[in-house]
Amino acid sequence: MSEIRAELINASDLEEGVSQSFVINGWPILLCRNDGQTYALLNRCSHQASPLVGGRVRRGAISCPLHGTRFRLDTGRCLGGMDYDDLRTFPVSENDKGMIEVLVPAEQPGVREKPV
DSSP: OOEEEEEEEEGGGSOBTOEEEEEETTEEEEEEEETTEEEEEESSOTTTOOOOTTOOEETTEEEOTTTOOEEETTTOOBOTTOOOOOOOBOOEEEOTTSEEEEEEESSOOOGGGSOO
């Protein structure tokens, strides 16, 4: 499977505990920083298919702003005993220019991977 590497923003522009959304090759990406670590996840709650951007980021998780469902930032695993699907995560890194890069699949996302 081939991937696309996208340079998103300067690492210094991503604030601790704040999420930002991007679209890379059709993929809705949620970028956030927690405890100094940067994470990239699918910006789509698996409960109601709503965007996660703007949700509370803390203790290694993000909460869906619509219903409060929580997901781990490192694995995308749904927390709190809910039986919702886990979120897809994407490799993220900082390049030598100080920019955050994310790898996404070269193929377009399916219907179950886009917010409504």
